Amino acid sequence: xxxxxxxxxxxxxxxxxxxxxxxxxxxxxxxxxxxxxxxxxxxxxxxxxxxxxxxxxxxxxxxxxxxxxxxxxxxxxxxxxxxxxxxxxxxxxxxxxxxxxxxxxxxxxxxxxxxxxxxxxxxxxxxxxxxxxxxxxxxxxxxxxxxxxxxxxxxxxxxxxxxxxxxxxxxxxxxxxxxxxxxxxxxxxxxxxxxxxxxxxxxxxxxxxxxxxxxxxxxxxxxxxxxxxxxxxxxxxxxxxxxxxxxxxxxxxxxxxxxxxxxxxxxxxxxxxxxxxxxxxxxxxxxxxxxxxxxxxxxxxxxxxxxxxxxxxxxxxxxxxxxxxxxxxxxxxxxxxxxxxxxxxxxxxxxxxxxxxxxxxxxxxxxxxxxxxxxxxxxxxxxxxxxxxxxxxxxxxxxxxxxxxxxxxxxxxxxxxxxxxxxxxxxxxxxxxxxxxxxxxxxxxxxxxxxxxx
Amino acid sequence: xxxxxxxxxxxxxxxxxxxxxxxxxxxxxxxxxxxxxxxxxxxxxxxxxxxxxxxxxxxxxxxxxxxxxxxxxxxxxxxxxxxxxxxxxxxxxxxxxxxxxxxxxxxxxxxxxxxxxxxxxxxxxxxxxxxxxxxxxxxxxxxxxxxxxxxxxxxxxxxxxxxxxxxxxxxxxxxxxxxxxxxxxxxxxxxxxxxxxxxxxxxxxxxxxxxxxxxxxxxxxxxxxxxxxxxxxxxxxxxxxxxxxxxxxxxxxxxxxxxxxxxxxxxxxxxxxxxxxxxxxxxxxxxxxxxxxxxxxxxxxxxxxxxxxxxxxxxxxxxx
Numbered sequence: 001x002x003x004x005x006x007x008x009x010x011x012x013x014x015x016x017x018x019x020x021x022x023x024x025x026x027x028x029x030x031x032x033x034x035x036x037x038x039x040x041x042x043x044x045x046x047x048x049x050x051x052x053x054x055x056x057x058x059x060x061x062x063x064x065x066x067x068x069x070x071x072x073x074x075x076x077x078x079x080x081x082x083x084x085x086x087x088x089x090x091x092x093x094x095x096x097x098x099x100x101x102x103x104x105x106x107x108x109x110x111x112x113x114x115x116x117x118x119x120x121x122x123x124x125x126x127x128x129x130x131x132x133x134x135x136x137x138x139x140x141x142x143x144x145x146x147x148x149x150x151x152x153x154x155x156x157x158x159x160x161x162x163x164x165x166x167x168x169x170x171x172x173x174x175x176x177x178x179x180x181x182x183x184x185x186x187x188x189x190x191x192x193x194x195x196x197x198x199x200x201x202x203x204x205x206x207x208x209x210x211x212x213x214x215x216x217x218x219x220x221x222x223x224x225x226x227x228x229x230x231x232x233x234x235x236x237x238x239x240x241x242x243x244x245x246x247x248x249x250x251x252x253x254x255x256x257x258x259x260x261x262x263x264x265x266x267x268x269x270x271x272x273x274x275x276x277x278x279x280x281x282x283x284x285x286x287x288x289x290x291x292x293x294x295x296x297x298x299x300x301x302x303x304x305x306x307x308x309x310x311x312x313x314x315x316x317x318x319x320x321x322x323x324x325x326x327x328x329x330x331x332x333x334x335x336x337x338x339x340x341x342x343x344x345x346x347x348x349x350x351x352x353x354x355x356x357x358x359x360x361x362x363x364x365x366x367x368x369x370x371x372x373x374x375x376x377x378x379x380x381x382x383x384x385x386x387x388x389x390x391x392x393x394x395x396x397x398x399x400x401x402x403x404x405x406x407x408x409x410x411x412x413x414x415x416x417x418x419x420x421x422x423x424x425x426x427x428x429x430x431x432x433x434x435x436x437x438x439x440x441x442x443x444x445x446x447x448x449x450x451x452x453x454x
Numbered sequence: 455x456x457x458x459x460x461x462x463x464x465x466x467x468x469x470x471x472x473x474x475x476x477x478x479x480x481x482x483x484x485x486x487x488x489x490x491x492x493x494x495x496x497x498x499x500x501x502x503x504x505x506x507x508x509x510x511x512x513x514x515x516x517x518x519x520x521x522x523x524x525x526x527x528x529x530x531x532x533x534x535x536x537x538x539x540x541x542x543x544x545x546x547x548x549x550x551x552x553x554x555x556x557x558x559x560x561x562x563x564x565x566x567x568x569x570x571x572x573x574x575x576x577x578x579x580x581x582x583x584x585x586x587x588x589x590x591x592x593x594x595x596x597x598x599x600x601x602x603x604x605x606x607x608x609x610x611x612x613x614x615x616x617x618x619x620x621x622x623x624x625x626x627x628x629x630x631x632x633x634x635x636x637x638x639x640x641x642x643x644x645x646x647x648x649x650x651x652x653x654x655x656x657x658x659x660x661x662x663x664x665x666x667x668x669x670x671x672x673x674x675x676x677x678x679x680x681x682x683x684x685x686x687x688x689x690x691x692x693x694x695x696x697x698x699x700x701x702x703x704x705x706x707x708x709x710x711x712x713x714x715x716x717x718x719x720x721x722x723x724x725x726x727x728x729x730x731x732x733x734x735x736x737x738x739x740x741x742x743x744x745x746x747x748x749x750x751x752x753x754x755x756x757x758x759x760x761x762x763x764x765x766x767x768x769x770x771x772x773x774x
Contacts, residue, residue, distance in 0.1 A: 127553075128556070129556070159478070160477070161477065161478040161479060161480045161481055162480075162481045163480075164480055164481065164483050165480075165481040165482070165483045168483045186553075186703070187553040188553070190552060190553050190554055191546070191553070191702075191703040192543065192544045192545075192546050192550035192551055192553070192676060192703070193544075193546075193676050193679050193680065193683075193700075193703045193704075194553060195543070195544060195551060195553075195676070196544060196674075196676040196677055196679070196680050197680060200677075200680060207486075208486045211484040211486075212483065212484060214484075215481055215482050215483065215484050216481055219478075219481040219482070220481075223478055324551075325584055326543060326551070326558070326582065326583065326584040374535075374536045374538070374581035376581070376582075380556065
């Protein structure tokens with residue numbers, strides 16, 4: 001870098017005296033110039049051009065002072081460029097990290113929703129059995145509610161903005177559990193008021209609690225989807241392009257004055273800036289592209305199957321409530337149909353889930369047929385049997401598969417977002433390191449020119 | 455371009471870009487869905503008559519089970535293979551689901567089984583359809599159910615819409631309160647929240663006889679008990695049979711020992727035009743009187759809570 005090309009001190013000295021001569025003529029004012037020759041006339045435009053370049057680059061200063069000022073300006077420009085690019089990358093890093101965290105939060109909210117409706121489906125089905133509640137179903141009910149409580153705590157720690165809503169959800173879950181406990185206690189004593197507590201708990205779950213869950217899902221969907229936009233790769237190019245143009249312009253003016261085409265220090269700085277700008281643009285463009293893929297891929301999968309799983313458990317609970325209502329369950333059958341429509345809509349195109357849901361839906365049709373034919377006992381037997389091939393077994397199969405697919409999609413989504421965030425962090429760090437190299441290159445390139453006057 | 459003009463171009467944009475990542479707005483907490491306000495409009499003056507308990511004379515000879523007369527309503531039921539009966543599943547002692555067996559049982563249910571046995575020879579050829587009090591008349595009118603045995607009071611107004619069997623039980627409206635309550639009677643209800651099932655004559659009587667009370671409706675009587683146990687209401691009013699069933703489920707609830715402030719004659723509801731079915735049911739009720747099944751059922755379900763009672767009401771016939 002120190003060679004600065006084929007530098008000849010004579011060129012600068014030839015240029016410098018012109019300035020000094022011009023200044024002296026002006027000061028003295030009495031020296032008459034000889035009449036211009038033809039050669040001199042031809043050289044005038046070039047001199048005028050050089051004079052314009054000098055004024056643009058140097059203003060009214062002498063060359064060493066002007067070079068010092070330009071070194072400061074270019075150093076500042078390089079620092080601003082690196083900070084600007086790093087800020088853009090940092091912005092995407094923040095968004096992506098927040099997106100991953102919000103996606104995790106959304107997954108937890110969906111899991112809470114599904115677990116609550118799963119608990120309700122288990123409780124209503126166990127109630128239908130009559131007599132002592134099967135130990136396995138009781139255990140599964142407790143596990144589902146424990147899962148909800150655990151997720152509420154984790155979610156409240158993860159997202160402070162959700163805390164008020166989660167506190168309300170926690171209150172309602174406790175009320176639900178208390179009502180179910182009342183239902184169970186009365187049921188064990190053979191008192192019909194137990195059935196009323198069960199109905200009221202299920203009703204409250206579908207009105208008040210579902211409202212809070214819907215608000216949580218909506219808020220976290222908005223936060224999570226913000227990670228899929230705002231990766232402005234073209235913005236990352238603008239400061240870099242501006243700086244490269246500035247360095248190029250400076251190099252051109254310097255070449256015109258010092259009669260050397262390329263200042264190696266300036267050229268290296270421009271190359272560093274161009275390379276890092278391109279890297280930032282590529283990373284952000286890649287992030288934007290993968291965000292679009294995630295939105296229509298894993299995110300869509302996790303959201304749709306979560307909605308389907310919640311609706312499926314709602315349907316199963318309504319199946320039991322229909323039979324508990326015993327012949328007067330038309331409203332529950334309507335709710336079953338609405339929930340089933342939600343399931344079908346959200347598993348459209350997912351053949352493995354469709355086949356499992358159809359098997360359960362066929363079993364449900366048999367239950368309804370038995371109930372409508374007046375054979376309530378047979379309908380209950382069909383609804384509560386858990387052997388292979390029964391409606392409940394098919395339902396559990398669907399629920400388990402849906403849970404597994406949600407888990408896979410959510411994990412993939414979170415992993416991809418976190419990977420993207422680390423890529424942006426890496427380029428941001430590289431940009432800051434490149435700043436040091438570019439500043440050094442600019443300094444070296446200008447220092448070499450200044451030394452020619454030393 | 456002057457060197458002094460370059461830095462501000464970058465500085466402003468850098469500042470704008472670094473000012474990001476502020477916190478999220480708190481998630482909105484929705485208001486709980488308000489509980490629908492029960493319909494508590496003052497009832498219209500009930501139609502009056504002097505033959506609300508008058509029904510149709512039973513057939514001179516009851517047809518044998520499984521051999522219902524051609525063209526009769528009972529024959530249609532026999533051909534269908536099951537009797538569809540609207541019942542309650544939450545009126546303890548009258549009609550409620552036994553959580554242990556899953557079966558619906560009670561005094562009303564025994565009568566329903568007796569009718570099924572008279573038609574088919576098998577008391578189990580029956581479909582018990584759980585209905586609310588408000589469903590009783592609409593479902594009879596639509597023909598979705600054959601009969602209603604659900605502590606249904608025979609009133610002149612209802613006779614205009616449906617038919618009834620003879621009176622099979624004489625009930626009366628009373629008040630259930632907490633132990634130690636300052637409510638001692640109908641007059642004491644003023645200013646208190648009192649629950650009754652929507653669509654029942656009990657609610658009509660409450661509004662008419664205790665206008666200073668605050669009526670609270672529930673879908674059924676057991677819904678009232680839940681409100682009572684939560685402290686949302688101070689008292690429940692309804693038929694003594696229903697209140698006995700509620701009190702049996704809550705050791706802190708007592709039925710006031712005042713005289714009933716209304717007479718509630720229970721009849722089996724039938725579609726208005728099915729007079730042959732009403733007469734047939736009257737024949738079944740008389741068979742129950744004769745062979746002691748009515749008394750056995752009363753002794754099993756109601757006597758432990760209501761005492762010996764006055765027995766099966768004397769039938770009044772003469773309606774045509």
